[in-house]
Amino acid sequence: MTIETDISEIRERLDDTQAIYREVCALLFFRYGETPTANRLYQLVRKGSMSAPAKALRDFWGEMREKSRIDVGQPDLPADVAAAAGNLAARLWRLSLDAADASLAAFRVDAQAAVDAAQIQVRDAEVRAEASEAARREVNARSDELRLQLGSLESQLVEQRAANAALREQLAAARSEASMAAAALGDARRDFSVELEKLRDSLAQNEQRLAAAERRALLEIETERTAASRARKELQQANDRIGALEAAHRQERDALRDDLAGAKARLASSVSQCSELERTLRARTEELTHAATTTAELRQRLESISAKLDAGRTPGHTTTKIARKRNRSTRPLALSKGFAVMNLQRRR
Known part of the structure; x- marks a missing residue:
């Protein structure tokens, strides 16, 4: 199992933000051997405000101190052992507190930088949002124009379909007329051929008569x-x-x-x-x-x-x-x- 899987299980089991951060502190310290810091906790949980991981970290170390005092203060320990254990616990506490303060300072710096970056991102997002809103209004206006054009095109399409239907009817009539005209043209060509043959015969006779008249x-x-x-x-x-x-x-x-x-x-x-x-x-x-x-x-x-x-x-x-x-x-x-x-x- 990975730390992301354990944190997902904690988020599913608990709803309180501070409880989630305390569980993550214990998970890092006891299971994975890492000293929890506010920046590390916020990177893993990503929930709540910037002060939530710092408060959870202080509470975690407070609980650890109380538990350490109880363990050290057992009545069956010798006095020098108890004093050494107390000094050790006090030294561990100071070291942990110094580490926590340093982590908190670093976290604050990182948090401030993140806040500044977030503000810049917010301003950029606002600018983009305004541009998006202007673009949206322009797109809406364009969409309205396109709807009007679409309606006009649909009406034109209906007219074109009606005109195409009329043209198809005219084309069918024209084809029928063309067929009739072709048949009539064939008849006319045959008649013309007959008449042309007659004219040729008549022309030959006229030429003969003309030649005779010329001789006369x-x-x-x-x-x-x-x-x-x-x-x-x-x-x-x-x-x-x-x-x-x-x-x-x-x-x-x-x-x-x-x-x-x-x-x-x-x-x-x-x-x-x-x-x-x-x-x-x-x-x-x-x-x-x-x-x-x-x-x-x-x-x-x-x-x-x-x-x-x-x-x-x-x-x-x-x-x-x-x-x-x-x-x-x-x-x-x-x-x-x-x-x-x-x-x-x-x-x-």
Whole structure:
């Protein structure tokens, strides 16, 4: 058994603090051979105030002294033995008392240091307690905020669950619609494939018809080119005839002018001859007018043929050629009209 076990048994058996300290003193002195001190007693028992172990120690030594006096004062001992025993007991008592006083002083110093340390610890504990109280209040406030946030989060969680349920329903409906749309898309793809095949067949037929129409158009263009070439030749021939008529008309005009000049000198005697000349000039003018009308008709035919050929030729090139031919064709007509006006003026 250890001293801690014995002290635990004493604490369980006794309730009085002084009785516990006295039992511990006897235990240390008689069983374990230690001289009990106040500091040692307080370290083992840890009960009561600082003066409790010192008082228990004084009582223990007082009991020991009384018991020693009784033992020494036996009547059957010789006087010198009794005196020696008394001196020994007195010396032991003084030694024990000195040891007790020294232990008490040391205990007081230790106790004061322990009190100072305890006071410092108390102040630190008070500071920590205040800090703990502030922290507790802050934690309470934070816990209140967290409770409010928790309530808000719980309400949001309920809303989110309701929204998730609605979204699940919408997702199921969307999946159903997607399945239906996929089926419809498959049907549409099949229909589209059929229609695409039909369009391809129709496109092939249209291309064939277009190729045939293009061949016909090329044939018509070639025919129109042949007709235009023929018309150009006829126009050139007409222009040549008109040029010849203009040259002849100029010769006749010059001759008639000369004749008219001589006729004016012989006006009185040759009135009938002048009238004949005027009739001849009028006939030549009518011929020139008829040639100009024929030329205009040929020009209209040429312009119609050229318009049909515009799809296969450059517009600027065709227009330039027609303008040149029109200028060549218009010049003899203008000259013939000028001669006709001059003849009319002379006749007047």
